[in-house]
Amino acid sequence: MSVTLDLSRVSGAAPAPQTLTGKPLINLSGLTRTQMIAALTESGVAEHGKAKMRATQVFRWIHHRGVTDFAMMTxxxxxxxxxxxxVFTIARPEIVERQVSKDGTRKWLIRTAPGIEIEAVYIPSVGRAGALCVSSQVGCTLNCSFCHTGTQALVRNLTAAEIVAQVQVAKDDLAEWPSDKDDRLLSNIVFMGMGEPLYNMGAVADAIEIISDNEGIAISRRRITVSTSGVVPQLQALGEKTQAMLAISLHATNDALRDVLVPLNKKYPLDQLIAGIRAYPGISNARRVTFEYVMLKGVNDSPDEARALIKLIKGIPAKINLIPFNPWPGSDYQCSDWAAIEAFAAIVNKAGYSSPIRTPRGRDILAACGQLKSESEKVRASALRQLSMAAMAGVLDDDEDDNAA
Structure with a gap:
């Protein structure tokens, strides 16, 4: 017996808006200024000689004013x-769920297309004012053993529009329009959400160009950080295309342990990774690399590991973010004792490296580092299991998937 499962009913997502000819509307929010000029010209909306001027107008309305309706472009x-x-759309995606932590952290579950759901997290009092953690993929392929996000299988890369939409949703909720507000709450962007950004380089680079454009959202590239687990061949391109700050999800100082914690290390071991970091464009004392190091009890938190870390990154302008492990259901790891974390930090500090201990934020809403995983992905998986069991029993009825949702 074969059964075709339509999970769009489970997600409740609406089909993408279309033109009168049946083609999907092009989302202008994901186009750089140059791409927007070309799109306006090719669509016939603007004559070639006026396309640059028209693109500047539209771009400012979208990214500076935050409008969601062309009728508002007066x-x-x-x-x-x-x-x-x-021909085009600038509509926001659907916000499936909004949660606010007791510490002020906000998390949004955003549906950008049928079956495509991502999480973005705003963390107050981080960076100059507050940081938004954005996703670059739906799910992840890296399977880092300590990371909840990595347990969600990769669905696909996000488009530039879907990445920028996360910033727009946050700015809507924070009342951050127009973008030049002196007292704005969103000052930093970190690509540390779902997915490996360097496996989606094109869309990430376009999104950074849009977000950093002074005519729009205008967040400086020096306040945009891209975190990678170590896709070494793309490091040079990241620096050249985006000029973004670099963060490395490190977590171990030897290949044997890092192969377990970050399986990508088997493809790009530490000697290759460190060489790629040393060659990162623009690296300097003013543009330091951030090494992220999650503290796992009895695994990587000994004084010997701290000394090995210092030796590994010697000569690299860097800071080390020590991240207390954030527990999640089913994890085999425990967070290091606070005394062990402080002892580790003291050794690193003594060697001349800044090593702030990151205060866990948003744990109560599973919004902390390594905890992002679309709740809807778990719901769909549950629905799939129920439907499969019903099919095997020969009692599938039309309401089963609605009940599972």
């Missing part, structure tokens, strides 16, 4: 606004 001719609405 300095654009009415007939042009109507034509824009026929």
């Amino acid at each position: 300095d654009v001719a009415k007939e042009t606004r109507a034509r824009l609405a026929e």
